[in-house]
Amino acid sequence: MSVADYALSSVCKETVCWEGQSGHCSDEPILIYLTVGGAVTPMRVLESDSIASVKLRIQQCKGFVVKKQKLVFSGRELARNGTLIKDYGVTDGNVLHLVLRLSDLLSIVVRTVCGKEFEFHIDRHRNVGYLKQRIRKKGEGFIDLEDQELFCNDEKLDDQSLFHDICKGDDGVIHLIIRKSAKVRTTPIHRDLKLSVEAPCIPGESESTDQRVKLGENRTKQIKIVSKIVIPPGVGFWLEPILVNPKINFFPFLRDMINSTYEGLKRGNRPIRSSEGTGGTYFMQDSTGQEHVSVFKPMDEEPMAVNNPRGLPSSADGEGLKRGTRVGEGALREVAAYVLDHPRNGPRLVSGEEMGFSGVPPTVMVQCLHQEFYHPNGSSKHVKIGSLQKFMNNDGNCEDIGPGAFPVEEVHKITVLDIRMANADRHSGNILIRKEADGNIKLIPIDHGYCLPTKFEDCTFDWLYWPQACEPYSPETVDYINSLDAEKDIELLKYYGWDIPLQCARTLRVSTMLLKKGVARGLSPYAIGTIMCRENLNKESEIEEIISEAQDSLLPGMEESAFLESISQIMDSHLDKLAK
Numbered sequence: 001m002s003v004a005d006y007a008l009s010s011v012c013k014e015t016v017c018w019e020g021q022s023g024h025c026s027d028e029p030i031l032i033y034l035t036v037g038g039a040v041t042p043m044r045v046l047e048s049d050s051i052a053s054v055k056l057r058i059q060q061c062k063g064f065v066v067k068k069q070k071l072v073f074s075g076r077e078l079a080r081n082g083t084l085i086k087d088y089g090v091t092d093g094n095v096l097h098l099v100l101r102l103s104d105l106l107s108i109v110v111r112t113v114c115g116k117e118f119e120f121h122i123d124r125h126r127n128v129g130y131l132k133q134r135i136r137k138k139g140e141g142f143i144d145l146e147d148q149e150l151f152c153n154d155e156k157l158d159d160q161s162l163f164h165d166i167c168k169g170d171d172g173v174i175h176l177i178i179r180k181s182a183k184v185r186t187t188p189i190h191r192d193l194k195l196s197v198e199a200p201c202i203p204g205e206s207e208s209t210d211q212r213v214k215l216g217e218n219r220t221k222q223i224k225i226v227s228k229i230v231i232p233p234g235v236g237f238w239l240e241p242i243l244v245n246p247k248i249n250f251f252p253f254l255r256d257m258i259n260s261t262y263e264g265l266k267r268g269n270r271p272i273r274s275s276e277g278t279g280g281t282y283f284m285q286d287s288t289g290q291e292h293v294s295v296f297k298p299m300d301e302e303p304m305a306v307n308n309p310r311g312l313p314s315s316a317d318g319e320g321l322k323r324g325t326r327v328g329e330g331a332l333r334e335v336a337a338y339v340l341d342h343p344r345n346g347p348r349l350v351s352g353e354e355m356g357f358s359g360v361p362p363t364v365m366v367q368c369l370h371q372e373f374y375h376p377n378g379s380s381k382h383v384k385i386g387s388l389q390k391f392m393n394n395d396g397n398c399e400d401i402g403p404g405a406f407p408v409e410e411v412h413k414i415t416v417l418d419i420r421m422a423n424a425d426r427h428s429g430n431i432l433i434r435k436e437a438d439g440n441i442k443l444i445p446i447d448h449g450y451c452l453p454t455k456f457e458d459c460t461f462d463w464l465y466w467p468q469a470c471e472p473y474s475p476e477t478v479d480y481i482n483s484l485d486a487e488k489d490i491e492l493l494k495y496y497g498w499d500i501p502l503q504c505a506r507t508l509r510v511s512t513m514l515l516k517k518g519v520a521r522g523l524s525p526y527a528i529g530t531i532m533c534r535e536n537l538n539k540e541s542e543i544e545e546i547i548s549e550a551q552d553s554l555l556p557g558m559e560e561s562a563f564l565e566s567i568s569q570i571m572d573s574h575l576d577k578l579a580k
Contacts, residue, residue, distance in 0.1 A: 030092040052081035069100040077321040083537045099278045111177045129159035129289050150176050237265040238369040244497030253354045261294045263287040270372045278303040298386035302330045309374040322424040324453025331387035332498050337448035338363035358417035363389040392444050395435050398428035403466040410443040411468035415525035421451035422511045424458040454503035459532045469526040478519050486512040521579040546570050
């Protein structure tokens with residue numbers, strides 16, 4: 001039994017009583033069922049319980065400690081912690097899906113034949129080769145691993161062995177011993193293969209394949225991908241970029257990322273599936289197996305998709321976890337966030353700079369084959385399509401420390417991105433922290449699969465509660481915002497292969513309009529952000545009210561441009577009142 005299974009089986013079944021009450025509750029308890037890892041466990045809660053209190057009860061169970069957890073009900077994430085569980089429509093007998101992350105840190109004790117012991121703390125998704133590198137860095141004279149190997153329970157460990165495969169118990173401690181061993185002869189894998197970005201198809205047994213990915217009953221129609229996948233016989237892996245527009249010239253840093261990822265697969269360094277998140281996310285290794293170089297997110301493993309590895313049910317109507325998004329379009333949105341994160345001197349089409357204003361990591365659409373990807377009912381020979389993003393070295397995320405240490409400009413650059421893209425999933429866990437050599441802190445935004453929704457209902461920005469959000473934008477940031485052009489951005493997305501739907505294009509137009517009008521009146525990120533985000537689940541945000549008011553005045557046959565002009569006039573009225 002896993003830690004998670006043990007914990008959920010230990011959830012107390014008595015009713016929850018508020019402080020100051022004696023033996024009875026404010027309303028009748030309801031029985032819900034939690035599922036995780038295939039196990040179903042009953043749990044009693046009150047309809048008046050908040051999402052946060054339900055999560056806390058799960059977390060406080062004996063032997064069950066998690067850093068993150070998400071609850072999903074009826075195809076929707078219960079993301080607003082302060083909202084009552086009944087407001088999400090949860091009633092007696094409903095099933096909630098629990099998605100969690102157990103501790104990834106293992107304590108590894110290494111003992112030499114001389115009896116000396118040394119302790120290392122290693123991420124459970126690292127391999128033995130990484131530990132050897134750490135041992136060598138321990139210092140001169142610690143141990144010479146040239147002719148010695150690591151053993152666990154008398155079994156020699158290969159450099160590619162992952163620690164989560166080695167760890168058999170739940171205590172998070174692995175005991176290893178260093179012994180002399182005969183040298184192991186290694187054979188390079190597929191030495192003759194090379195990745196060609198400009199000419200991805202090579203001779204061999206081939207099959208023309210329509211690469212529009214089927215996700216349940218839906219097909220991703222906004223991106224037209226038809227290419228030949230040519231895989232030589234006997235090859236167990238493949239990776240190549242998707243060239244939607246033959247005019248696209250890959251920038252050198254994107255080509256380097258793809259080539260480094262390919263070389264890692266070629267050397268036998270398998271993709272490592274992350275234990276975080278609600279979908280399939282894979283860390284791709286370099287040729288040495290010691291460093292992560294990219295992150296791959298397949299379309300068919302997204303939350304609620306047909307091959308989701310986290311046990312979430314498939315979407316019945318194609319809608320994603322966030323209102324206004326579609327299952328299987330997360331990868332497109334990941335790429336869109338990078339494409340639209342322009343450098344300061346203009347669109348990426350012209351500049352070719354690696355990082356944009358907000359620092360979204362370089363991202364590109366690829367097709368990839370490997371047996372480590374999740375294939376519950378199909379062949380591991382199925383080529384997957386998804387986003388490939390550069391892995392960014394970091395020192396944790398914003399959940400690990402309070403926001404007081406973050407520079408104002410670093411916070412502001414993320415607020416610009418989130419407002420403009422109407423991000424429906426910005427929380428502290430998807431903003432990475434990196435401490436630079438000069439002591440400055442950089443913030444790196446990731447996970448943009450829920451940006452550009454068709455509606456504003458689920459827009460959430462954690463930074464609204466940070467003090468930096470109340471500071472006015474700097475003149476440099478205002479200049480950048482004034483340079484934004486939603487119409488050119490929509491054309492740019494088409495150039496890169498996403499024929500963005502009308503409703504998503506409208507979201508981009510309206511959010512860009514709000515951002516530009518807001519800074520023109522000197523409004524802070526907080527003031528603009530609160531216009532886009534709901535105070536609670538059942539009360540529409542101000543931007544939703546503006547759109548509804550414009551729709552009420554909509555005449556039959558009115559064109560989109562006239563509708564946007566109506567929104568602009570109503571928005572001016574709202575903002576003028578706010579500015580006063």
